[in-house]
Amino acid sequence: MRPSFSWLKKKNSVEDVFGEVKPILRSALDGHNVCVLAYGQTGTGKTFTMDGTNEQPGLAPRAIKELFNEASTDHTHSVTFTMSMLEIYMGNLKDLLSARQSLKSYETSAKCNLNIQVDSKGSVEIEGLTEVEVPDFTKARWWYNKGRRGRSTSWTNVNETSSRSHCLTRITIFRRGDAVGSKTEVSKLWMIDLGGSERLLKTGAIGQTMDEGRAINLSLSALGDVIAALRRKKGHVPYRNSKLTQILKDSLGTKSKVLMLVHISPRDVDVGETICSLSFTKRARSIESNRGLTAELQKLREKKISELEEEMQETQENCKKITARLQEVECQLNENKKLFWITNENKHLEDIEKKAILPLDNLKETDATLKSSDKHVKVSKSSGFVPRFMTSTVASRQRQTMSEKELSAKTQSIRSVAKNLTHFSTSQQSLSLSDTRSRVLLRKSYTKPLRAAANCGTPETPKRDIKDNSLQKKNVNDTSSPRKKMVTSSDPNARAKLCHHRRRMSSLT
Numbered sequence: 102m103r104p105s106f107s108w109l110k111k112k113n114s115v116e117d118v119f120g121e122v123k124p125i126l127r128s129a130l131d132g133h134n135v136c137v138l139a140y141g142q143t144g145t146g147k148t149f150t151m152d153g154t155n156e157q158p159g160l161a162p163r164a165i166k167e168l169f170n171e172a173s174t175d176h177t178h179s180v181t182f183t184m185s186m187l188e189i190y191m192g193n194l195k196d197l198l199s200a201r202q203s204l205k206s207y208e209t210s211a212k213c214n215l216n217i218q219v220d221s222k223g224s225v226e227i228e229g230l231t232e233v234e235v236p237d238f239t240k241a242r243w244w245y246n247k248g249r250r251g252r253s254t255s256w257t258n259v260n261e262t263s264s265r266s267h268c269l270t271r272i273t274i275f276r277r278g279d280a281v282g283s284k285t286e287v288s289k290l291w292m293i294d295l296g297g298s299e300r301l302l303k304t305g306a307i308g309q310t311m312d313e314g315r316a317i318n319l320s321l322s323a324l325g326d327v328i329a330a331l332r333r334k335k336g337h338v339p340y341r342n343s344k345l346t347q348i349l350k351d352s353l354g355t356k357s358k359v360l361m362l363v364h365i366s367p368r369d370v371d372v373g374e375t376i377c378s379l380s381f382t383k384r385a386r387s388i389e390s391n392r393g394l395t396a397e398l399q400k401l402r403e404k405k406i407s408e409l410e411e412e413m414q415e416t417q418e419n420c421k422k423i424t425a426r427l428q429e430v431e432c433q434l435n436e437n438k439k440l441f442w443i444t445n446e447n448k449h450l451e452d453i454e455k456k457a458i459l460p461l462d463n464l465k466e467t468d469a470t471l472k473s474s475d476k477h478v479k480v481s482k483s484s485g486f487v488p489r490f491m492t493s494t495v496a497s498r499q500r501q502t503m504s505e506k507e508l509s510a511k512t513q514s515i516r517s518v519a520k521n522l523t524h525f526s527t528s529q530q531s532l533s534l535s536d537t538r539s540r541v542l543l544r545k546s547y548t549k550p551l552r553a554a555a556n557c558g559t560p561e562t563p564k565r566d567i568k569d570n571s572l573q574k575k576n577v578n579d580t581s582s583p584r585k586k587m588v589t590s591s592d593p594n595a596r597a598k599l600c601h602h603r604r605r606m607s608s609l610t
């Protein structure tokens with residue numbers, strides 16, 4: 102079950118890895134806050150890399166030793182160190198160097214749930230956390246081993262001694278110049294063994310072990326969010342989303358230096374987790390630091406960033422206002438559209454009403470137009486100025502005669518329909534109907550055939566209309582027959598209204 106680490110031993114011993122860590126320790130001694138993180142899938146050797154063994158010490162003891170070595174070579178400053186160790190277990194802070202740290206239960210331990218404070222300068226401090234002075238490497242190593250023993254571990258499918266928490270070791274460096282009146286510079290070196298990111302199904306974690314795994318995954322994703330915000334140079338960095346990021350607030354920002362060691366598994370079955378780990382660290386790597394910038398340039402850069410942020414906020418507010426105004430205008434437009442349609446509908450109905458009352462006038466106009474076009478054709482023909490290619494052939498003359506015949510048939514049919522309508526409008530006026538809607542319906546049913554006759558291009562349709570209208574004409578003229586035969590409509594509503602009027606009429610006569 103356990104992955105093989107023989108390849109790691111050969112190619113990357115802890116000593117090789119430490120070679121990469123060394124330069125950043127110098128920065129810590131120079132006054133920068135430094136953070137060394139061991140990140141990766143569970144069981145890939147984070148704890149081993151950080152702690153090591155007695156024979157082969159890990160990065161943390163090596164780093165502490167290196168700090169003492171460097172400090173001893175600095176003859177212009179006096180450097181002292183203090184050390185603290187804590188564990189973030191299920192969102193709680195546990196002081197690993199406290200005298201009572203051996204208590205396993207988090208409820209009974211007084212040194213649990215320590216408060217995180219940020220001072221006016223933005224420096225993070227953990228209230229009540231044990232801070233021991235370490236005069237030399239031997240003492241420091243002793244404290245470190247003590248702290249390690251207090252960590253919470255559990256058995257999982259992947260790791261027999263899986264760390265169920267994040268372990269943070271802090272070395273605070275006090276550096277004071279030998280000159281009289283010189284100030285003490287304080288910087289921090291964090292060495293962090295992060296809990297392993299894990300797929301709960303794979304680790305087979307249940308109960309409390311599963312909750313621990315979930316808590317670790319949550320805080321790792323909070324760390325990912327902070328990294329993403331720093332990378333995008335967002336105004337707001339979500340440090341407060343987890344205890345881990347709250348504690349590291351002053352050591353993960355732009356003024357600090359971060360080194361992340363990624364641990365991956367060599368097994369094929371872990372390729373998914375390996376890709377996740379690598380893409381996480383790729384994002385972390387793309388955070389731009391202020392390295393190489395002078396203090397003046399840094400100030401300018403920060404000023405510019407805050408200006409741009411303000412501008413962005415202003416633009417966003419303007420954008421909101423414009424969107425609201427746009428919505429208002431859209432509402433107004435819809436109302437206007439509705440009004441327009443209502444008005445137009447009424448006008449349309451009025452037009453229909455007018456056309457139905459005066460169909461003969463329109464007909465006369467149509468007739469006159471037809472006659473004038475006839476005249477025009479005759480004039481053009483008699484003038485004799487038609488070019489040769491425009492003179493009609495026998496076939497075209499035949500077509501023209503046929504279309505003239507069709508046109509005259511149409512005119513005849515329109516005239517007969519109009520006559521019927523005149524009859525109808527006269528009788529309708531005499532009816533003195535009170536319901537205007539039924540009047541409109543009646544007119545509609547009569548103007549339909551008229552329009553159909555005028556629009557239809559086929560000669561059959563007018564014929565049918567003529568037939569219908571002649572029948573209606575007959576009914577109108579036939580005084581002996583009852584009036585109900587006079588009007589027919591396909592609309593059942595209109596029929597009902599007509600019956601009503603017919604009853605009224607019969608009561609009158």
Ligand SMILES: Nc1ncnc2c1ncn2[C@@H]1O[C@H](COP(=O)(O)OP(=O)(O)OP(=O)(O)O)[C@@H](O)[C@H]1O
Pocket residue numbers: 106109110141142143144145146147148149150260262263264265295296297298364
């Ligand atoms: N380079 C190595 N050489 C020899 N053994 C190793 C090496 N790295 C890890 N191991 C062994 O593999 C096992 C798992 O390693 P370790 O506990 O350090 O993993 P981890 O990533 O810290 O896991 P978790 O996240 O679950 O705490 C341990 O028994 C450890 O001794």
